[in-house]
Amino acid sequence: MSKLFKNQPKTLQKKLSIRHYVQFFFFALIGLIAINHTLVETGAGIPFLSDASLHALCPFGGVVTLYNLATLGTFIQKIHMSSSILMILIFILAILVGPVFCSFVCPLGSFQEFLGKIGKTLFKKRYNHFIPQKVHDVLKYLRYVVLILVVYVTAKSGYLMFADIDPYNALFSFWSDEVSVKALIVLGITAILSLFVERPWCKYACPYGALLGLSNKVRIFKIKRVEATCVSCNKCTTVCPMNIDVANKTTVTDLQCISCMACTSEESCPVPETVTLTLEPLNIKKPVSANLNQ
Amino acid sequence: MKQKTLALLTLGIIFGGIFLTMIVGAWTTENTKTPARYTTGSAEGEYNPEDIRGSYTLGEVSTLFDIPTEVLIKAFNLPLDTNPDTFKTKDLESLYSIVAEDIEVGNESVQVFVALYNDLPMVLTDTYLPTQAVELLLSLDRSWSQETIDYLNAHSVIVTISEDSESDKDSALATNESKEPDAESTETNNTTNNSTSTTTSTAQEATTAPKTEPKTEVTTETTTEHKEPLIKGTTTFQQLLDAGIEKAQI
Numbered sequence: 001m002s003k004l005f006k007n008q009p010k011t012l013q014k015k016l017s018i019r020h021y022v023q024f025f026f027f028a029l030i031g032l033i034a035i036n037h038t039l040v041e042t043g044a045g046i047p048f049l050s051d052a053s054l055h056a057l058c059p060f061g062g063v064v065t066l067y068n069l070a071t072l073g074t075f076i077q078k079i080h081m082s083s084s085i086l087m088i089l090i091f092i093l094a095i096l097v098g099p100v101f102c103s104f105v106c107p108l109g110s111f112q113e114f115l116g117k118i119g120k121t122l123f124k125k126r127y128n129h130f131i132p133q134k135v136h137d138v139l140k141y142l143r144y145v146v147l148i149l150v151v152y153v154t155a156k157s158g159y160l161m162f163a164d165i166d167p168y169n170a171l172f173s174f175w176s177d178e179v180s181v182k183a184l185i186v187l188g189i190t191a192i193l194s195l196f197v198e199r200p201w202c203k204y205a206c207p208y209g210a211l212l213g214l215s216n217k218v219r220i221f222k223i224k225r226v227e228a229t230c231v232s233c234n235k236c237t238t239v240c241p242m243n244i245d246v247a248n249k250t251t252v253t254d255l256q257c258i259s260c261m262a263c264t265s266e267e268s269c270p271v272p273e274t275v276t277l278t279l280e281p282l283n284i285k286k287p288v289s290a291n292l293n294q
Numbered sequence: 295m296k297q298k299t300l301a302l303l304t305l306g307i308i309f310g311g312i313f314l315t316m317i318v319g320a321w322t323t324e325n326t327k328t329p330a331r332y333t334t335g336s337a338e339g340e341y342n343p344e345d346i347r348g349s350y351t352l353g354e355v356s357t358l359f360d361i362p363t364e365v366l367i368k369a370f371n372l373p374l375d376t377n378p379d380t381f382k383t384k385d386l387e388s389l390y391s392i393v394a395e396d397i398e399v400g401n402e403s404v405q406v407f408v409a410l411y412n413d414l415p416m417v418l419t420d421t422y423l424p425t426q427a428v429e430l431l432l433s434l435d436r437s438w439s440q441e442t443i444d445y446l447n448a449h450s451v452i453v454t455i456s457e458d459s460e461s462d463k464d465s466a467l468a469t470n471e472s473k474e475p476d477a478e479s480t481e482t483n484n485t486t487n488n489s490t491s492t493t494t495s496t497a498q499e500a501t502t503a504p505k506t507e508p509k510t511e512v513t514t515e516t517t518t519e520h521k522e523p524l525i526k527g528t529t530t531f532q533q534l535l536d537a538g539i540e541k542a543q544i
Contacts, residue, residue, distance in 0.1 A: 017297060018297050018298050018301045019297060019300075019301060021301075022301050022304065022305065050323065052323035052324075053323070056323035056324070057323070074329075074330040074345060077345075077347055077348075078347075080322050080323050080324060081320060081321065081322045082312075082321055082322060082323045085311065085312070085315050085320065085321060086308075086311075086312075088311070089307055089308055089311040089312075090308075092307060092311075093303070093304060093307050093308075096303070097295070097300060097303065097304075100300060100304050101304075104300075104301065104304050105304065105308070158344070177388065221295055259300070261297050261300065264297075266296060266297055267297075276295075277295040277300065278295065279295075
């Protein structure tokens, strides 16, 4: 076992980036709030810490309750105003810098990423490359099917039916009798797959990730690659957890991008200021003078 | 933009947004205990029992739907000293042992009971009610449709406080000091319930109905009788013997 850790790849030896600290922070925060929620129900509780339910702190709850909010003026069961507020804040962030929620905040994403470190140690370069690119290119749209299904079913039923298979819910309430066996199974499968594929839930099943992914088409700050200085080392493509071929793009608009910054010159690109998160210049066409004269 | 800036922007927008909405009083992580109202039909404007949440206490249900707490306590076979201000409808789920797989008495049972008690429209699915609730509903001065009666009889279960929940009973039931024995619940708790049946019923939501007629119409689509019958108030000893239960067990 000790040999395993001695031979760990550079990815594990690397100094933790600020993104990892933010991930740890949110993971610990949500975990403590979930524990506090249970403690409060038993009469105890951690002082000065929120005891909100997991659903109240999930921005996707704000999305699935939109139909009920618009038609009945109420939230679906277990969802509250906080979910809608978080949904708006995350949308603002997504419009500015993309699905940064997935890479910096989401505890389920962090959980998969932490497990992925073990997968990288075990499988080295083969890790995250078990699924052929062609299969991946089809499977990545599966989460849009999940998104449509979840929003439709929730709107029709008025219940948070997705909660029964929600691995995020299971992750922070596995000790509670409120968690369903199905959710625990989904979490278990996600955990096992994380040893082979980076962020399997995010890539192929997460409905919220699917929705936030759309922001990659319109976000203000985008991941850009400067062709003039690029040395075509392919490092940016290799390190991308979402299997995006960054090396062959000048601007990353792929729906799968989670703005993790792994491909940037700050993290892996060997040439400074070559792959960066930069402001997308507004593409305003000059009015045709003839039209003005009309 | 550097990663540090991105991290600060993320934290700033999330916590800044939460802080601002807290200041204006918009940030709430609990429901306001005000159910949705019917927007159409004869009950337009009235509170919709389908929006009763598991976090509602019996006292809140009583106030919102104008049903005496004593009625709710009796219907759900709770000890008479149950404190309606602390007992939540979701507590029923952990309080009662499940009589069979996929059958439980909980928040949805309260929703159905309130709808039927107050003669409010509701789509009835496969929600089970304690026998006490069914008997109470059928004893109301109401001309129930045969379909509703069939539904109630098919979805009546004998509930007993589970042994697991006995230890937690004190926390689940914030009780008063006096502890009078509940004759009815004692009788029910002593009843052996070895069997059940499942009945799938789908109800059509009623739109209009005369005041004396219940607004809930029930259409039974399929009825699947399993080998193990459901013991109901009307079940005879002979039926139990026929079902293979021995005299000693009875």
